[in-house]
Amino acid sequence: xxxxxxxxxxxxxxxxxxxHGGGVSSWMWKKQVQYFSHYHCITIDLxxxxxxxxxxxxxxxxxxxxxxxxxxxxxxxxKVIVIGFSLGAQVTIQMLSMNPNLINYAVxxxxxxxxxxxxxxxxxxxxxxxFPLVKNKSFSKLQxxxxxxxxxxxxxxxxxxxxxxxxxxIRILEENMSFEIPNNFYKATGKILVSVGEKEKTVMKKSAxxxxxxxxxxxxxIIPNVGHGISLWNPKFFNQMIEKWIQEDALPxxxxxxx
Numbered sequence: 323x324x325x326x327x328x329x330x331x332x333x334x335x336x337x338x339x340x341x342h343g344g345g346v347s348s349w350m351w352k353k354q355v356q357y358f359s360h361y362h363c364i365t366i367d368l369x370x371x372x373x374x375x376x377x378x379x380x381x382x383x384x385x386x387x388x389x390x391x392x393x394x395x396x397x398x399x400x401k402v403i404v405i406g407f408s409l410g411a412q413v414t415i416q417m418l419s420m421n422p423n424l425i426n427y428a429v430x431x432x433x434x435x436x437x438x439x440x441x442x443x444x445x446x447x448x449x450x451x452x453f454p455l456v457k458n459k460s461f462s463k464l465q466x467x468x469x470x471x472x473x474x475x476x477x478x479x480x481x482x483x484x485x486x487x488x489x490x491x492i493r494i495l496e497e498n499m500s501f502e503i504p505n506n507f508y509k510a511t512g513k514i515l516v517s518v519g520e521k522e523k524t525v526m527k528k529s530a531x532x533x534x535x536x537x538x539x540x541x542x543x544i545i546p547n548v549g550h551g552i553s554l555w556n557p558k559f560f561n562q563m564i565e566k567w568i569q570e571d572a573l574p575x576x577x578x579x580x581x
Contacts, residue, residue, distance in 0.1 A: 325388050326373035330355040330363040336401040338425075338451070339393060340365045341410025343432075344494045344550075346469065349409070349478050353557035356563075364396065368413065370490045372458070372482065379491065382409075386505035390424060396504030397424075402512075403568065405429040407553060409494065412501045419504035419510070425512045426510050427562050427568055430551055432518055435503045435529040442499040448496025449492050456491075457484050470554040503536050514540040515567050516580065519548040526550070543573055 328348060331338075338361040340351040349372075355363045367374035368385050378384060393402055402425050406414035411433035413419055418428055440570040455461040462480045466472075471479045502522035514537060527544065534542035545559075553560040559574070566572045573579075 325366055325369065325377060325392065327364050327366040327392065330365075331359045331361050333362050335360060335362045336403060337361070337393065337397050338363045338403045338405065339389070340406065341389070341406040341413050342366075342368065342372070342467070343408030343410055345465070345483065346479060346497060347473070347482060349475060350554060353476075354553065354561060357557070362396075362400070363393075366392070368410065370487075370493070371573075376533050380418050380493050380497065381412075381494040382501055383488065384413050385413045386420055389413065390417050390421050393424060401426045403427040403429075404435070405431070405564065407431045408433065408550065409507075410500055412498065415501075415507060416504060418438040418510035418514070418537075420507040422506065422509040423511050424558075425510070428510070428512055428565055429567075430516045430533060431516060431552060433501075433516075433529060433533060434498060434526060434527060435501060435532050436525050437500050442496055445495045445499065446492050449488065449495065453491070454485070454500040455496045463502060468550065470549075472554070475554075488539070503532060507533075508537050510537055512539065513571075515542050515564075515573075516542040517552065517563075518542075518544055518580075519528075519550060519552055520544050520575050520578070532581050541567075541573065543581060544578040545574075546576055546578070548574045 347367045351365045369380040404414050404425050411430045445482040466479050516533045517528050518526050519570050530542050534540040548555050563574050
């Protein structure tokens with residue numbers, strides 16, 4: 323079964339591709355596809371997640387290959403914009419590295435690129451212990467809160483979390499904790515906006531700085547007063563930030579530039 327994706331907006335306009343984070347799926351981009359209705363928007367469910375439940379086992383490499391192929395099929399010479407959050411941002415980095423000329427604009431939001439082998443080793447035993455909590459609604463609400471998943475999306479979030487298999491969750495987390503910037507990332511020719519929340523962990527801010535320093539086409543910003551999930555926390559800000567950056571090469575006032 324191939325990756326499942328949804329199309330919105332104007333099919334004659336530039337292609338805008340949205341890649342979700344781990345633990346969520348395409349529904350997280352609802353406010354974005356509404357706002358960018360004048361673009362040809364595509365939301366994709368990554369392997370083993372959302373509606374792509376029965377695809378091959380998830381890996382960042384596999385996801386990048388499949389999505390690059392899909393973009394080549396759909397773009398037909400149009401400008402391509404890819405927006406990735408967290409796990410989806412890691413996939414975006416991999417895509418840029420594998421096909422450096424395919425994407426014209428990329429938004430890399432909250433991508434971890436500093437592997438931690440100790441934490442990775444602890445994922446399987448710790449997830450095996452805590453996995454039964456996934457079906458506990460109170461626990462799920464706490465998890466949702468950290469991602470800014472509000473009441474509007476909670477039931478969908480809870481349903482998908484409850485249905486995720488143990489091995490799938492372990493695989494996603496191990497991929498996430500193992501990812502580092504690929505050797506060819508510096509070759510990507512499109513414009514790249516790297517963003518991270520001010521309240522995110524130090525390793526996330528350091529990761530953002532690493533990404534910026536690895537490609538001269540990158541601009542990086544720290545967004546004040548937010549943690550992991552700016553697009554859900556303040557969709558209006560996130561949407562306008564992307565629009566102004568694409569159209570005017572402008573960055574929001576009050577953000578901190580990553581150098």
